[in-house]
Amino acid sequence: MIHDRRVQTLSEAPVREREFVLYWMQASQRARFNHALEYAARKADALKVPLVVGFGLFADYPEANARHFAFMLQGLAETAATLRERGINFVVRKSAPDDAALEFSRRACMVVCDRGYMRHQRRWRERIAAEADCRVVQVESDVVVPVEVASDKEEYAARTIRPKLHREIDSYLVDLEETGPERDSLDLRFNSADLGDWRAALDRIDVDRSVAPVEHYVGGTSEAERLLDEFIDERLADYDERRNEPADEWVSHMSPYLHFGQIAPVYIASQVAGHKGEEAYLEELIVRRELAINFCYYNERYDSIEALPDWALTTLAEHARDERPHQYSAVEFEGAQTHDPYWNAAQMEMVLTGKMHNYMRMYWGKKILEWTGDPGDAHALIAWLNNRYSLDGRDPVSWGNFAWIFGKHDRPWQEREIVGKVRWMSASGLERKFDIDAYVEKVRRQ
Numbered sequence: 001m002i003h004d005r006r007v008q009t010l011s012e013a014p015v016r017e018r019e020f021v022l023y024w025m026q027a028s029q030r031a032r033f034n035h036a037l038e039y040a041a042r043k044a045d046a047l048k049v050p051l052v053v054g055f056g057l058f059a060d061y062p063e064a065n066a067r068h069f070a071f072m073l074q075g076l077a078e079t080a081a082t083l084r085e086r087g088i089n090f091v092v093r094k095s096a097p098d099d100a101a102l103e104f105s106r107r108a109c110m111v112v113c114d115r116g117y118m119r120h121q122r123r124w125r126e127r128i129a130a131e132a133d134c135r136v137v138q139v140e141s142d143v144v145v146p147v148e149v150a151s152d153k154e155e156y157a158a159r160t161i162r163p164k165l166h167r168e169i170d171s172y173l174v175d176l177e178e179t180g181p182e183r184d185s186l187d188l189r190f191n192s193a194d195l196g197d198w199r200a201a202l203d204r205i206d207v208d209r210s211v212a213p214v215e216h217y218v219g220g221t222s223e224a225e226r227l228l229d230e231f232i233d234e235r236l237a238d239y240d241e242r243r244n245e246p247a248d249e250w251v252s253h254m255s256p257y258l259h260f261g262q263i264a265p266v267y268i269a270s271q272v273a274g275h276k277g278e279e280a281y282l283e284e285l286i287v288r289r290e291l292a293i294n295f296c297y298y299n300e301r302y303d304s305i306e307a308l309p310d311w312a313l314t315t316l317a318e319h320a321r322d323e324r325p326h327q328y329s330a331v332e333f334e335g336a337q338t339h340d341p342y343w344n345a346a347q348m349e350m351v352l353t354g355k356m357h358n359y360m361r362m363y364w365g366k367k368i369l370e371w372t373g374d375p376g377d378a379h380a381l382i383a384w385l386n387n388r389y390s391l392d393g394r395d396p397v398s399w400g401n402f403a404w405i406f407g408k409h410d411r412p413w414q415e416r417e418i419v420g421k422v423r424w425m426s427a428s429g430l431e432r433k434f435d436i437d438a439y440v441e442k443v444r445r446q
């Protein structure tokens with residue numbers, strides 16, 4: 001079943017009598033458990049035409065480098081193969097996603113697209129809706145509860161969105177049946193970039209190569225499902241107690257796969273259902289993740305400190321001139337050259353593996369705020385480092401958490417130097433709560 005509220009008509013232009021239904025794939029890069037794909041397959045069957053999936057491979061994608069492209073291409077190679085097994089042609093253009101979609105749309109009866117919440121993703125969809133001469137329908141598959149169903153406004157904190165999400169979750173946690181499509185589109189003629197070998201595909205595109213691919217995480221839906229099964233079998237039951245221990249890997253590692261749409265949150269939630277640990281895990285997967293999406297969707301300034309609540313902006317301004325005993329440049333931060341071995345280890349974990357442990361991410365961001373001359377510069381630096389090195393970066397969850405470092409979705413705390421009433425974190429806190437030396441040693445061995 002595909003809930004009506006996942007589906008929005010972006011353009012009422014007519015459904016044309018043409019060659020195929022187009023699913024323009026952009027955010028939900030998977031061939032399994034993809035509501036947009038299944039919706040398009042049903043439309044193709046109803047119109048008695050084949051289904052084609054089109055993709056724009058964009059070397060200048062905002063903030064993306066070879067690390068991100070490698071992970072994405074690993075996933076797309078598998079997606080292409082799975083679609084092919086279902087008789088669906090996967091056609092890739094080396095162009096901006098909106099240009100590719102418009103080009104494909106000229107041969108299509110209608111365009112089905114998935115949904116993205118970032119500014120550039122929304123602009124692409126607006127352009128397709130304005131310029132395609134056929135019907136355009138958007139299907140939302142990368143959240144459990146569709147963003148406007150969850151709330152019609154920017155939410156203040158997890159505690160305000162939680163009850164709204166919980167009221168809706170059961171209606172949206174439903175299985176998604178794969179149907180058809182009944183007609184093969186493999187014999188339709190297209191020029192398509194070949195993504196069969198991800199290394200060769202990466203060599204052929206002109207991307208920023210200043211950050212190398214990682215081996216620690218491998219992209220793709222099968223790998224995401226394998227990691228999820230392992231997490232459910234071995235760690236979910238103790239997730240609540242152990243997830244914050246930085247030396248442990250007591251987490252699911254779903255974030256890079258969610259970012260590229262290689263796995264569906266509804267699928268993940270359905271797999272953890274009924275297991276011990278489910279509640280704590282769904283708090284992160286649904287409440288925290290969809291709070292960040294709510295923030296990016298409803299706050300146009302999501303990527304600036306202007307998105308902060310007034311109390312946070314005021315307190316940071318009041319402490320703008322406080323003396324900062326430690327200050328580092330972008331080069332020193334990037335090179336993990338601070339006085340703090342825990343911070344340096346966290347930075348290195350991200351540089352080497354493509355992901356940083358959640359608890360260390362909080363500490364890492366809080367210290368950049370403390371060790372930078374100006375909160376606006378600190379925000380830009382956090383975003384630059386996180387998005388450059390993290391496989392899951394450049395996501396609504398990234399921006400929601402950058403803002404959290406500066407007080408968003410949080411409350412005022414006891415006032416201190418530099419950070420004012422914004423929550424502060426300390427190295428002694430890490431030492432008290434965790435075996436933090438074991439974490440430093442773990443990163444040293446990476």
Ligand SMILES: Cc1cc2nc3c(=O)[nH]c(=O)nc-3n(C[C@H](O)[C@H](O)[C@H](O)COP(=O)(O)OP(=O)(O)OC[C@H]3O[C@@H](n4cnc5c(N)ncnc54)[C@H](O)[C@@H]3O)c2cc1C
Pocket residue numbers: 243251252253254255256258259284285286288289290292356357358359361362365386390392393394395397398399401402405
């Ligand atoms: C400064 C900072 C930067 C961050 N940058 C990113 C980022 O770029 N991309 C990203 O996905 N997450 C980011 N996070 C949030 C969090 O650290 C990661 O989602 C989490 O570490 C991902 O690992 P996991 O999938 O193993 O998490 P698990 O603990 O297994 O959680 C499962 C899923 O729940 C969601 N989730 C978990 N924690 C949070 C959270 N705090 N907020 C929202 N959703 C959450 C994620 O989708 C995650 O994949 C950041 C946090 C901070 C403090």
